[in-house]
Amino acid sequence: xxxxxxxxxxxxxxxxxxxxxxxxxxxxxxxxxxxxxxxxxxxxxxxxxxxxxxxxxxxxxxxxxxxxxxxxxxxxxxxxxxxxxxxxxxxxxxxxxxxxxxxxxxxxxxxxxxxxxxxxxxxxxxxxxxxxxxxxxxxxxxxxxxxxxxxxxxxxxxxxxxxxxxxxxxxxxxxxxxxxxxxxxxxxxxxxxxxxxxxxxxxxxxxxxxxxxxxxxxxxxxxxxxxxxxxxxxxxxxxxxxxxxxxxxxxxxxxxxxxxxxxxxxxxxxxxxxxxxxxxxxxxxxxxxxxxxxxxxxxxxxxxxxxxxxxxxxxxxxxxxxxxxxxxxxxxxxxxxxxxxxxxxxxxxxxxxxxxxxxxxxxxxxxxxxxxxxxxxxxxxxxxxxxxxxxxxxxxxxxxxxxxxxxxxxxxxxxxxxxxxxxxxxxxxxxxxxxxxxxxxxxxxxxxxxxxxxxxxxxxxxxxxxxxxxxxxxxxxxxxxxxxxxxxxxxxxxxxxxx
Numbered sequence: 001x002x003x004x005x006x007x008x009x010x011x012x013x014x015x016x017x018x019x020x021x022x023x024x025x026x027x028x029x030x031x032x033x034x035x036x037x038x039x040x041x042x043x044x045x046x047x048x049x050x051x052x053x054x055x056x057x058x059x060x061x062x063x064x065x066x067x068x069x070x071x072x073x074x075x076x077x078x079x080x081x082x083x084x085x086x087x088x089x090x091x092x093x094x095x096x097x098x099x100x101x102x103x104x105x106x107x108x109x110x111x112x113x114x115x116x117x118x119x120x121x122x123x124x125x126x127x128x129x130x131x132x133x134x135x136x137x138x139x140x141x142x143x144x145x146x147x148x149x150x151x152x153x154x155x156x157x158x159x160x161x162x163x164x165x166x167x168x169x170x171x172x173x174x175x176x177x178x179x180x181x182x183x184x185x186x187x188x189x190x191x192x193x194x195x196x197x198x199x200x201x202x203x204x205x206x207x208x209x210x211x212x213x214x215x216x217x218x219x220x221x222x223x224x225x226x227x228x229x230x231x232x233x234x235x236x237x238x239x240x241x242x243x244x245x246x247x248x249x250x251x252x253x254x255x256x257x258x259x260x261x262x263x264x265x266x267x268x269x270x271x272x273x274x275x276x277x278x279x280x281x282x283x284x285x286x287x288x289x290x291x292x293x294x295x296x297x298x299x300x301x302x303x304x305x306x307x308x309x310x311x312x313x314x315x316x317x318x319x320x321x322x323x324x325x326x327x328x329x330x331x332x333x334x335x336x337x338x339x340x341x342x343x344x345x346x347x348x349x350x351x352x353x354x355x356x357x358x359x360x361x362x363x364x365x366x367x368x369x370x371x372x373x374x375x376x377x378x379x380x381x382x383x384x385x386x387x388x389x390x391x392x393x394x395x396x397x398x399x400x401x402x403x404x405x406x407x408x409x410x411x412x413x414x415x416x417x418x419x420x421x422x423x424x425x426x427x428x429x430x431x432x433x434x435x436x437x438x439x440x441x442x443x444x445x446x447x448x449x450x451x452x453x454x455x456x457x458x459x460x461x462x463x464x465x466x467x468x469x470x471x472x473x474x475x476x477x478x479x480x481x482x483x484x485x486x487x488x489x490x491x492x493x494x495x496x497x498x499x
Contacts, residue, residue: 002033004179006203007186008046010196016042021176021205026092026324027313029362033090035179038204043211046200047171050142051217053197054169058139062116065165069112071192076106079188083181087152088314090178092323092364095314097276098153105157105185107447108465115165118470128496131482137474139167140219140243144212146233147182148225149175149326150279156182158451159222160199162469164189172201173212177326179203213237220473222464223247224281226384227410227456234459245460245472247453249384250412253286253405254441255427257398257418258294264439265417266301272415272441273390274309274368277322279330281457282413282435282442285385286374287392288401295394299349299372306350306368306390312357324364325387331364334387338369341380341391347372352388376404384410398423406432411454415441434458 004023005014015036023033038046057065076083084098093101121135145159152174160170174182186201202208212218213236220243223233227248237244254272256265272284287302289295312320325331335353342348352367366388374381374391381391395401405414415437416427424438434453437443445451445466452463462472 001031004033004035004183004203006036006038006042006046007183007199007201008197009049009200010190012183012187015203023090023177023179024327024364025089026326027315027360027363027365029328029364033180035176035203037176038202038208038211040207040211043202043204043208044215046202047142047215047217049197050169050171050200053195054139054142054167057164057169057195057198058167060167062119062165062167065167066113066115068189068193069109069115069161069165072189072194073106073109073113075188075192076102076109079184083153083184085314086180086184087178088323090180091149091152092326093276093314094318094320094323096318097322098314101151102153104151104444105154105161108158108469109161111447111465112161112165115470118467119166119474121476127480128482130485131480133478133480135476135478137166137470138477139474142169142171142217143220143473144171144173144218144222146173146209146212146221146223146225147175149177150276150281151224152178152181153185155224156185158464158469162465163473164194164199166470166473168473169198170200171212171218172199173204173208174201176203176205209233210236213242214240216240218242220244221246222472230459243460243472245452245458245462245464247281247412247458247464248456249410250281250283250453250457251286251382251384251408251410252282252284252413252415253288253408254284254415254417254437255395255398255401255405256287256289256294256298257416257420257423258291259419260294260417261419262294262297262301266298266305268415268417268441269302269390270305270309274306274322274388277325277366278388279326279386280442282444284415284441285390286381286404287390288395288404289392290395290398290401292394292396295372295392299370299392302370302390302392303349306352306370309368311355311365311367313360313363322388325366326364328364330387331366334366334385334389337380337383337385337387338389341371341374341378344378344380346374346378346380346391382409402427402430406430409456412457413437413443413453415439415443434463
């Protein structure tokens, strides 16, 4: 049985706590490895190691730090197939989807190559008689990231790439469900020229999370996961005086107007709703057709597409649409929510609960489910299902459709499909959600913009990657300087003002 430890001080190290968690192959249901769960002492040692390495890294000029990131991008491209295979083996994603996971992180690394420009401060000559004023962006010190199972490559890179480019040291606590890729990424960073100790990966459970939140050395924490845990991390981190950006759950609506291209909309819903078995925080889980005829036509197009989805292990080829859920517990939970939807009176048009694949009967597979006539009071509408389940909520008008995402507690992403520019513009202006797609079903911003939800989908003032990433991982210091000119004016006892 493979044992997965930690990555500290530039190398893999074995766990010493004696506690382990099983790492499954979701396609077969078999335990393929065990990952060490860190003790308080192990976390303390990793943080101390990072703190010792950080000052020299911060003193390295931004251009040289950017060159490390540039080499890291080359190595990601070199090892793309190896990373994707390891990711698929532990998560269950198809290989093309796993490569997309890596590439979305790689794009943030590419953006961080621009660190020398992004870290430039401001300068004012002659702010007062003989006085110059300038600002500097400086690293925080040691920072940390707590990342989820569903994007084991992308989200760690969203966190550590800008943090490292800014001159911080980074402690990564990835999901214990798929721990191999984060350690592989750390190894590539060392190969790219990152000094030992600047990026440490510590595997663990809640005790490791709490150790990060309570440690006085760690200055900032980034988190992605469920809303209850995001609220917990945010409140505990900020109570300890840390910066925090915490991203939680989602219930992403896609409105389909009567003038929309229904073939395009149906294809978009199938890809956005069922890709990665629905285990995406930006998955579309609610379709809102406007008007009875629109709804009927949409269901007619969706049902055969959902029934025809190809489900299987990542080894079955690149034409597989999605693979298994990540754990047996996740499978049980999603099936339970589908059961609840049926009890509440929703019409289960396509039922994927009974899906079984020959030779993989013990895998965590489930077929696509499609509900119609879902209402706002149902659990399947209010809850983030995080599985291959799409709910259709019918609306009689645009205003009724708009009210659904407006009034929902989550505000991660949303989309509208229409040919009418006025409707699209009104939707983008009025919606209270962080990321909006117009004829784009999963509006994840590119790396040079920022990613973040509103309402109970996001906690903190700054978003992930883009310019916000550099703001989050730096402090602004403002310097006011005056050099002796030979004039002796004597002491002043009032607050300085511009004269």
